[in-house]
Amino acid sequence: MTTVALAPRVAEGARGRVTIRGLTKSFGATRVLRGVDLDIADGEFVTVLGPSGCGKSTLMRIIAGLERQDGGSVAIGGRAVDALRPDQRDIAMVFQSYALYPHLTVRDNIALPLRMRRLTFAQRLPLVGRLVPGVRPTERAIDEAVRRVAAVLQIEPLLARKPGQLSGGQKQRVAVGRAMVREPRVFLMDEPLSNLDAELRVHMRAEIAELHRALATTFIYVTHDQAEAMTMSDRVVVMMDGRPLQVAPPARIYDDPEDIRVARFVGSPRINVLPAAATGRGSLDMRGLELPFDADLAAGTAVQAAFRPGMATAVRGSDPSGLAGVLRHRENLGSDLFLHVALPGIEAPVVVRVDPTAVADFPVGEAVSVRVPPAHALVFDAAGARLRPRASAAMRRHG
Amino acid sequence: MRRPLGPVGAVLRHVVLMAGAAVMLAPFVWMVLTSFKPQAEILVAELRLLPTRWAAAENYATAMTRVPMLRFLVNGAVVTAAIFVLQVLVNLPCAYALAKLRFRGRGVMFAVVLLCLLIPHHVVAIPIYILFHQVGLLDSYAALVLPFAISVFGIFLMRQFFMTVPNDLIDAARIDGLGEFGIVWRIMLPTAVPAITAFGIFSVVAHWNDYFWPLIVVGSEELYTPPLGVAFFRLNDQGTEYGPLMAAATIVILPLVAAFLVAQRRFIEGITFTGMKN
Amino acid sequence: MADALALPAPAAMRRRGFGEAMAALSLAGPAMALMVLFLVGPLVVVVLLSATDYQLGARSLSYVGLANYAEMFADRVFRKSLENTLIYVAIVVPASVALGLGAALLIEAGTSLRAFYRAVYFLPVMATLIAMAIVWEFMLHPTLGLINLALREIGVEGYNWLQDRRTALFTLCGIGVWQSVGFNMVLFMAGLTAIPGELYEAAAVDGARTGLDRFRTVTWPMLGPVTLFVVVITAIRSFQVFDTVQVMTKGGPNRATEVLLYTMYSEGFSFFRTGYAAAVTVVFLVFVLALSLLKTWVLNRRVHYA
Ligand SMILES: Nc1ncnc2c1ncn2[C@@H]1O[C@H](COP(=O)(O)OP(=O)(O)O)[C@@H](O)[C@H]1O
Ligand SMILES: [Mg+2]
Numbered sequence: 001m002t003t004v005a006l007a008p009r010v011a012e013g014a015r016g017r018v019t020i021r022g023l024t025k026s027f028g029a030t031r032v033l034r035g036v037d038l039d040i041a042d043g044e045f046v047t048v049l050g051p052s053g054c055g056k057s058t059l060m061r062i063i064a065g066l067e068r069q070d071g072g073s074v075a076i077g078g079r080a081v082d083a084l085r086p087d088q089r090d091i092a093m094v095f096q097s098y099a100l101y102p103h104l105t106v107r108d109n110i111a112l113p114l115r116m117r118r119l120t121f122a123q124r125l126p127l128v129g130r131l132v133p134g135v136r137p138t139e140r141a142i143d144e145a146v147r148r149v150a151a152v153l154q155i156e157p158l159l160a161r162k163p164g165q166l167s168g169g170q171k172q173r174v175a176v177g178r179a180m181v182r183e184p185r186v187f188l189m190d191e192p193l194s195n196l197d198a199e200l201r202v203h204m205r206a207e208i209a210e211l212h213r214a215l216a217t218t219f220i221y222v223t224h225d226q227a228e229a230m231t232m233s234d235r236v237v238v239m240m241d242g243r244p245l246q247v248a249p250p251a252r253i254y255d256d257p258e259d260i261r262v263a264r265f266v267g268s269p270r271i272n273v274l275p276a277a278a279t280g281r282g283s284l285d286m287r288g289l290e291l292p293f294d295a296d297l298a299a300g301t302a303v304q305a306a307f308r309p310g311m312a313t314a315v316r317g318s319d320p321s322g323l324a325g326v327l328r329h330r331e332n333l334g335s336d337l338f339l340h341v342a343l344p345g346i347e348a349p350v351v352v353r354v355d356p357t358a359v360a361d362f363p364v365g366e367a368v369s370v371r372v373p374p375a376h377a378l379v380f381d382a383a384g385a386r387l388r389p390r391a392s393a394a395m396r397r398h399g
Numbered sequence: 400m401r402r403p404l405g406p407v408g409a410v411l412r413h414v415v416l417m418a419g420a421a422v423m424l425a426p427f428v429w430m431v432l433t434s435f436k437p438q439a440e441i442l443v444a445e446l447r448l449l450p451t452r453w454a455a456a457e458n459y460a461t462a463m464t465r466v467p468m469l470r471f472l473v474n475g476a477v478v479t480a481a482i483f484v485l486q487v488l489v490n491l492p493c494a495y496a497l498a499k500l501r502f503r504g505r506g507v508m509f510a511v512v513l514l515c516l517l518i519p520h521h522v523v524a525i526p527i528y529i530l531f532h533q534v535g536l537l538d539s540y541a542a543l544v545l546p547f548a549i550s551v552f553g554i555f556l557m558r559q560f561f562m563t564v565p566n567d568l569i570d571a572a573r574i575d576g577l578g579e580f581g582i583v584w585r586i587m588l589p590t591a592v593p594a595i596t597a598f599g600i601f602s603v604v605a606h607w608n609d610y611f612w613p614l615i616v617v618g619s620e621e622l623y624t625p626p627l628g629v630a631f632f633r634l635n636d637q638g639t640e641y642g643p644l645m646a647a648a649t650i651v652i653l654p655l656v657a658a659f660l661v662a663q664r665r666f667i668e669g670i671t672f673t674g675m676k677n
Numbered sequence: 678m679a680d681a682l683a684l685p686a687p688a689a690m691r692r693r694g695f696g697e698a699m700a701a702l703s704l705a706g707p708a709m710a711l712m713v714l715f716l717v718g719p720l721v722v723v724v725l726l727s728a729t730d731y732q733l734g735a736r737s738l739s740y741v742g743l744a745n746y747a748e749m750f751a752d753r754v755f756r757k758s759l760e761n762t763l764i765y766v767a768i769v770v771p772a773s774v775a776l777g778l779g780a781a782l783l784i785e786a787g788t789s790l791r792a793f794y795r796a797v798y799f800l801p802v803m804a805t806l807i808a809m810a811i812v813w814e815f816m817l818h819p820t821l822g823l824i825n826l827a828l829r830e831i832g833v834e835g836y837n838w839l840q841d842r843r844t845a846l847f848t849l850c851g852i853g854v855w856q857s858v859g860f861n862m863v864l865f866m867a868g869l870t871a872i873p874g875e876l877y878e879a880a881a882v883d884g885a886r887t888g889l890d891r892f893r894t895v896t897w898p899m900l901g902p903v904t905l906f907v908v909v910i911t912a913i914r915s916f917q918v919f920d921t922v923q924v925m926t927k928g929g930p931n932r933a934t935e936v937l938l939y940t941m942y943s944e945g946f947s948f949f950r951t952g953y954a955a956a957v958t959v960v961f962l963v964f965v966l967a968l969s970l971l972k973t974w975v976l977n978r979r980v981h982y983a
Contacts, residue, residue: 066570087576099571103589116576178575404786408888412787419780420797423855427800429823430812446826493708502701508709515716517969519917521938522962525726525945525955526719529733549711579700608805610920611938615946626807630924633811641815648808659803663796670802671863 014078016042016185016218018063023072025058032058034242036072045212045219049229050239051265056222059239060190063220065089077185087116092179093188096195098171100163106174107146107159113182114142149177152214169200176211186218193228205231226266230254238262260304260384269309269338272350274323276305276379284379287323287343291374294389303387304380309351311376314339315369316361322369325350327362341368434458434645441641454642461643462650466635470621471628472650478543478624479606483599485548491591492583494557499569500579509558515551521611528615542616543624547606553598560594561587600669607655625651723962726955733949745956755957758928758935761846765936766915769853774908776854777861782896784862785869786888795866799859806856810921813852814839839926842933849921849934857914861907868903872896902975909972916965937961 018040025033032055040046048056061067063074065086073082081089092113100109115124118141123132150156153173163171172192179187192208193201209232212219223229229236230250237244238253238261246258257263263271276286280299284291291305318324325341328349332338337356340349352370354362362368379387404412433441437454440447462468496502497509527546531537536545564587572582588595610626617623623631632647659666727745731738749755784794801809816823817838825835838848876895885894919938922928928935928943941961945954 061570064570064574066573086570086574091574093571093574095567095571097565097567099565099567101568101572101586101590103586103592113575116581178571409787409789412783413790416780416783416790416794419776420794423797423801423859425823426809426812426816426855427804429816430809433815441821444820444826446823446830489708489711492704496701496705500697500701500704502698505701508705511709511712511717515712517966517973518716518720519913519962519965521917521919521941522723522958522965523716523719525941525951525958526722527715528946529722529951530714530719532733546715549708549715551712551716554708579697579704583704604803608807610807610923611942614923615942626805626920629805629808629811633924641821644811645815648811651808652804655803655805656800659800660796663792663799666803667795667799667863670799670860671867 014042016044017075017077018186018218018220019075019078020063021073021075023059023062023074024070025055025062025067026070032242033062033069036239036242036244038237038244038247040218040220042077043216043218045209045221045232045234046237047221047223047229047233047235048237048239048244049223049226049265052224054239055242056224056239057190060093060188060220060222063186064091064093064188090185091188092182092184092186093190094172094175094179094192096191098163098175098195100171100174100178102163104162105159106150106155106161106163106166106177107143109163109174110146110149110177110181111142113178114145117182118142145181146177149181152180152211153177168196169204172196172204176208180211180215184217186220187215189219189221191223192221194223194225201228208232226268230266238265240265257378258386260306260380260386263306263378263380267308269351271306271308271378272312273304273306273380274343274346274350276303277301278303286372286377289321289323289372291372291377293374293377293379293387295379295387296390297387302382304382304384305372306378306380307372307376309338309353311373312350312352313371313373314341314352314354314362315371316366317369318367319369319371322371323350324367324369327364327366327368330359330362330364332356332359337362339368341370343370430645430648433641434462434643434649436642438640438642455646458642458646459650461640462632462646465643466628466632466647467620468628468632468647468650471623471625472654474540474621474623474628475607475625475654478540479603481540481544482547482606483602485544486550486553486598486602487588487595489548490550490553491557491588491595492580494554495561495583495587497554498558498561499564499566512551512554512558516555520546524612524615531616537616538618538622540622543613543622546612550602553602556598557591557594560591564590596665597669600666604655604666604670723955723958726952727959729952729955731952731955733945733951738952741952745953748953749956749960754932754935755940757932758937758940758957759960761932761934762916762918762936764846765850765853765918766912768847768850769857769915769918770908770911772850773854773857773861773911774904776858777907778865778900778904780858780862781865781869782892785866795863798862801856802859806920807924809856810852810924813921814925817848840930842930845926845930845933849918849926852921853915853918857911861911864907864910865900865903868900869896872899906972906975909968909975913965913968913972916961916968937964 018038020036020038020040023033023036024031036059038046048059050056058067062069063076065081065084065088069082073080075081076089076091101112104112118138119129119135120132123129123135123138125132129135146159147156150159153176155170155173155177158166158170158174163174166174172195175192189208193204196204205228208219208221212232221228221232230253233250235247236250236253237247238259239245240261246253246262248256248258253262253266257266260273264273274286276284276291278293278295278297278299278301279285279290280297282292282294284293284303284305286305297303315322323341323343325343327339328342329340330337331340334356337354337359339352339354339362341352342349350370379389381387432448432450435453435455435458436450437452437457440450440452497505497512523546528537531542536542568586568590569582572586577585607624608626609624610630613624613627614630617627620631629647629651633644728740728742729738730741730744780794780798784791784798815821817825819825819835819837819840822835824838828835836844838844872895876899877891880891880894883894885891917938918936919942922934922936922939923942926934928939937957938961941954941957944950944957
């Protein structure tokens with residue numbers, strides 16, 4: 001039920017609803033999917049985000065029917081599709097390498113899925129197919145559909161070209177066109193932008209989001225790029241080691257991660273994590289600093305406290321209300337200035353964002369203190385699961 | 400070597416290469432010149448390059464009419480074309496399966512292909528001859544064509560090519576509704592045209608020129624391929640009428656040599672490519 | 678719904694895996710069947726036949742063990758045939774490899790007439806060997822042939838090349854070399870173009886001044902694996918010498934040009950001593966197989982170099 005509440009645009013129909021239950025898959029001894037459950041509403045844009053090799057493509061390929069799962073099932077539009085061939089599942093897929101047919105023109109590339117569906121075997125034969133009755137009206141309808149798609153994607157001038165004569169962005173559009181033309185229930189996109197240069201990627205990001213708004217079809221989008229996930233999706237599935245760790249809207253993923261691996265994967269620069277221990281009196285001890293944290297934790301329980309670089313503040317010199325360290329390195333990006341502060345006994349430096357105009361205040365090698373506002377600290381248990389203070393847990397339930 | 404030669408070196412290079420070229424070309428030149436000479440001038444036993452009386456028309460007419468030379472040429476074209484078409488039909492799908500499908504026994508199958516690559520076709524001549532003898536196929540077009548329908552070399556070459564085709568392309572085709580046969584003929588075949596061309600050149604050259612197998616299985620004159628035809632011509636005129644004989648030889652090598660001169664780079668690439676892998 | 682979905686659908690899924698196997702089988706099946714019919718089967722049969730006294734057309738055959746092989750190695754003709762084949766290979770391989778390398782290096786050394794030379798040297802590879810053998814036969818004619826006429830011009834008495842026991846085999850070797858130089862040349866050219874130009878610049882910086890220096894420090898080491906490969910495939914091709922022998926000498930004079938494949942052909946298809954011919958085939962196969970395995974080994978090593 002939470003699904004429905006969180007998905008902003010849910011249509012009444014179930015045409016594009018995708019339900020995944022207990023999906024498992026191994027390649028030999030490698031367990032790639034270890035039980036994936038996912039409910040995707042009709043018309044939703046869901047991004048599967050995770051590091052390379054975590055099983056994202058495998059998940060997509062199983063949804064598409066290109067790979068067979070070992071266990072579990074997939075339903076599209078309320079109908080189990082496990083026994084169906086890819087072309088019977090009413091899905092379309094856009095591949096990272098575009099996978100355009102190199103010998104066909106753009107027009108024929110886009111028309112191919114329709115030809116395969118609407119023409120009989122005899123009608124599809126080269127040369128003689130044209131003579132079979134009923135070909136002409138069908139071909140005309142297909143041509144019309146191709147033209148419509150081309151108009152939406154603004155690739156009409158390219159229709160007569162072969163893929164070899166297109167730029168990366170143009171190929172991308174054609175690949176999307178080939179997917180669009182059959183009006184599938186679900187669009188599957190596997191890292192469709194990762195072969196484009198940075199600028200074009202940002203542009204296409206906006207275009208795909210716009211396309212989703214226009215089509216109002218379910219999109220399942222796979223990426224390892226958090227910027228794509230955060231900017232385009234209704235909900236993000238953060239996947240690691242063959243399991244979804246958290247499924248939530250982008251802002252929740254960033255602000256309120258359920259797992260320390262999610263917190264670490266999302267956000268750049270990475271979130272800072274420091275060891276801490278429960279004091280037994282409603283607070284945590286983080287390197288001598290007391291953080292109020294009201295939870296049922298026995299005194300001495302080891303936990304991990306995490307805070308994002310933008311949440312902390314830094315002051316020059318030593319300050320009893322902060323963590324004392326030494327400034328090792330500065331990264332000035334113009335808009336932001338990141339300070340890398342080494343804390344004694346901790347290997348990775350803590351990163352803090354400050355205003356770039358303050359660059360002169362922080363000479364490298366000097367003592368720096370890092371202040372962490374307690375409200376912004378995220379606490380995880382030793383295994384990485386999120387711990388919540390009692391009050392805020394209650395608050396969230398009602399909010 | 401990537402450095403311009405001095406003037407002496409450049410001249411020396413041409414001197415040596417020209418001398419070599421003369422040797423390489425001598426049989427061709429002599430063949431063509433002789434095919435223009437009347438018998439009387441050939442028999443004078445003097446070193447003369449050009450004929451004093453041109454007998455080209457007679458010689459070529461004799462070459463075409465004394466034996467059914469046109470028939471031999473057509474046979475050659477039919478047989479090489481049939482072999483190539485069958486080779487594509489039989490071996491391309493197999494190569495695709497070996498490269499892109501997962502099924503039990505694939506490893507064994509490929510190992511057998513690799514082993515068969517080591518068998519020269521002379522070795523299997525006797526058993527295939529006996530087989531064709533048993534089923535009454537000797538002395539037929541089928542006997543000339545069928546044994547070459549299987550080309551393990553073709554399978555190997557195509558498989559190597561298909562390995563480089565991205566899996567995504569095949570998956571896209573499956574999603575678009577193509578079956579495995581559709582993928583082979585509608586996607587893989589057009590994609591593999593460069594590799595198939597190279598293999599085709601190799602195949603056509605090998606079978607147009609093949610002498611061993613036709614010599615063994617064919618007895619009737621109507622089925623002679625060009626190499627058998629020209630050998631037959633030589634026996635027929637007792638090896639005395641050199642003008643028409645050289646004309647016949649010219650006719651037999653002409654189709655391939657002409658094709659080679661037109662598409663030199665493709666031929667050399669095709670043969671090198673296949674030679675390297677073979 | 679969720680509960681119903683949680684059950685996997687194993688039967689249906691197995692059917693789909695079965696589908697892929699069926700597709701593979703129907704795609705690879707014809708090739709596999711023909712492979713068994715025309716390659717694997719005959720290979721086995723030829724080995725089995727070599728242990729029989731089968732004669733083509735005979736109604737029966739009996740097992741004779743190694744008798745064919747014993748007869749073969751006692752037979753002067755076979756020994757001569759084996760010896761001739763080995764001599765042929767021993768001459769054609771080094772000559773055509775060296776000349777092919779030389780031609781490739783010389784042609785690539787300059788830019789003028791490169792395409793012309795390449796085409797000319799490659800021409801004999803394309804030309805129907807049987808037709809060219811007939812041309813060569815005419816050129817080697819003792820009184821009317823170009824060779825002897827040319828020799829007479831410079832005052833040298835030629836031989837009756839193909840009918841003289843002293844010259845027949847070497848003459849065939851010469852034709853073999855003429856035919857394979859171009860093939861080896863293009864293989865070497867492919868090898869040469871694969872050598873990065875920077876290596877020559879590096880060698881020049883390191884003090885390689887003459888062409889010979891450059892050849893010794895860069896070209897030859899880089900061409901080494903290619904050369905090995907070219908040697909092996911030329912050897913395999915030379916072992917299969919047949920066309921020129923069959924049309925020009927018929928193994929004569931007095932067995933001077935009898936070679937393995939010709940022996941196999943005449944025993945098997947002229948005298949119909951199939952069992953014996955099969956035994957000859959097996960010997961031929963052993964040689965070619967050994968060379969092929971060597972080639973595979975060379976190829977695998979080349980992969981590591983690349
Ligand atoms: N066909 C296959 N055979 C064996 N291993 C595979 C196959 N496909 C994927 N894998 C393995 O499964 C893991 C997950 O792969 P994939 O789903 O492609 O990850 P992602 O798309 O998240 O990068 C990887 O370790 C990969 O090596
Ligand atoms: Mg992937």
